[in-house]
Amino acid sequence: MTSVSSSILTALGAGSGIDTSSLVSSLVSAAREPKQNAITSRQSLNSARISALASASSSLDTFADALNSLLAGTGYSGTPASNDTSIVAVSALPGGTPTGLPAQIEVQQLASARTLVSAVNANQDASQGAAATVGVGELSLKVGSGNAVSIKIDATNNSYTGLAAAINNAGAGVTATVVTDSQGTRLMLKGPTGAANDFSLTTVSSTTDATTGADLSRFAWSSAGPVSGSTMSSAGQPKDAIILLDGVEQHYAANTIDTAIPNLRIDLNKAAPGTSVTLATTEPTTSMRDLMVEFVDAYNTLMKALNTATATGTDASTAGVLNGEASIRDMKRQLSQMVSAQLTATGPYKTLNDLGVSTNRDGTLSLDTAALDKVMAADPKAITQMLNPSVKTATNIGLAGLMDKVRDNSQKDGGPLAASQARYKALASNLSDQLDKLDTQMADYQTQLTKVYSVMENRLSAFKATQSYLTQQVAMWTKSND
Incomplete structure (x- = not known):
């Protein structure tokens, strides 16, 4: 030029x-x-700060999301277990932590249901099977002390299939099945389990078919015993399940029990009088130890990145792009408070400090694994419930809940981070206008x-x-x- x-x-x-x-x-x-x-x-410089703030916020999101996802897995919560699942199986129920474990249970008797079966249909052509007529009229079905329901059969549903469908659709809790095998066709009825859930099927009205001899009264049954003229016979008696739980006899109408031990489902699979089964909780001691190691590593990676971004340096060329940025100082402050924050209001251990976690001069964390192993051995259940409670509350938030709290406070509307991002965005617009x-x-x-x-x-x-x-x-x- x-x-x-x-x-x-x-x-x-x-x-x-x-x-x-x-x-x-x-x-x-x-x-x-x-x-x-x-x-x-x-x-x-402004663009670099906008990018650095977005990166810091994104890193905090990634950390919190990863922790939530990890602790949602089944390997990080206490798991109820049985030492003989062929007799008794157990699983945790939502809403709380099983209490009263370990416990001893003995299954003396399984719950059973009334099972009825009709005589083989010998009066009609066997080739008709489930389509064979049963007769028209009305039956009354009653289970236990419940209300009776009407079972009506007319020309539209005069068959074994129609009768079974009418009983099933009544919603009384009795299941009807048509069985057709080499012997012929039969109707099988099964009620709910439990001694108090026997059922009766009484005849209200019935008209005998002059051609086939089909008569609806053949399917009648009284809980007191067989009914005259009926071809139904009992193949199973309604009984309660009987268990001994820590020596106390208990009766239940079903083989799935949700109320014997709080927040624990017990499935009775086999009666075994005289055999005691141990129910206990298996704590994820190894998983929780690994969790603490991984948490400290991830925390330190995030803190080191924030330290680099906010470094003062000897001059402008060596200072971090977010040097002096108040919102990042606030984020680091909230992160540093995690080690002393109370995760639970109960139990012998309440903070990460109690588990051997301490803060270094640069804000990173150190984990004393020997101290962690000692408290894990002393009370693994307390550690599990502290870090990953079965039910989170305002005073029992767990590690993931604490991380979410830090994230929410840092990223809240009107907070320091949002204010800084808005300020740099406005400056970017202003500088563009200046150009x-x-x-x-x-x-x-x-x-x-x-x-x-x-x-x-x-x-x-x-x-x-x-x-x-x-x-x-x-x-x-x-x-x-x-």
Whole structure:
């Protein structure tokens, strides 16, 4: 690019005319560059801060989400167990932690249901099977002390299939099945388990089919015993399950028990009088130890990144991009308070400090694994419930809940992080406006300079024309005098 001085010297010394375009361009660039560099430098720093804040917030999200996902797995909670699942199986119920374990249980008797089966249909063509008629009329079905329901059979459902469907659709708790095998077709009925859940099927009305002899009263049954004219026979008696739980006899109508031990489901699989089964809770001691090691490592990775971003440095070139940023200082402060924050209001251990976690001078954490192993051995259940409670409450939030609390406080609307992000976003818009304004100012300046130098060039051209004329006249005068 031609300099200002060279343009002037060329114009005055060589008489070749002024390069006003280059001259104006040089002057405009000289005026623009320092202002533009100052703005773009601020833009670069502002963009870096916006990116760094987003990265810090995203890292906090990743940490909290990963911890929640990890602790949601079955390997990080106390698991109820039975030492003989062929007799008794157990599982945790939602809403709390099983209490009263370990316990001894003996299954003396399984719960059973009344099971009825009709005689084989021998009066009709066996090829008809489930479609064979049963007779028309009405039966009344009653289970235990419940209300009786009506079972009506007419021309539209006069078959074994129709009768079974009518009983099932009554919703009384009795299941009807049509069995067709090499012996013929039969109706099988099964009621709910439990001694109090016997059922009866009484005849309200019945009309015997003159052709097939089908008579609905054949399916009647009384809980007191067989009914005259009925072909139904009992294949199973309704009984309660009987267990001894820690020596106390208990009776239940079903083989699935939810109330014997709080928050524990007990499934009775086999009667085994005289055999005691142990129910206990298996604590995830190894998983919890690994969890603490991984938590400290992940925490330190996040804290080191924040330390780098906020480093003071010896000068601007070595300082962190978020040096002096209040929102990140607040985030680090909240993270540092996690080790002393109370995770539970009960039990011998309440904070991470109690598990051997301590804070270093740079804000990172250290884990004393020997201390952790000692408390794990002393009370593994308490550690599990402290770090990953079965039911979270305001005073028993667990490790994931504490991490969520830090995240929510850091990212809340109107908080320091949100305020900083809004401020840098506004600055980015302002700097962009400043560049647009500078472009307008420089365009106006260029137009002004172009006009000035255009006038100057015209005047200089006139001066040169006069000079040329005078030079010619002097030459002529000199020649004539010779």
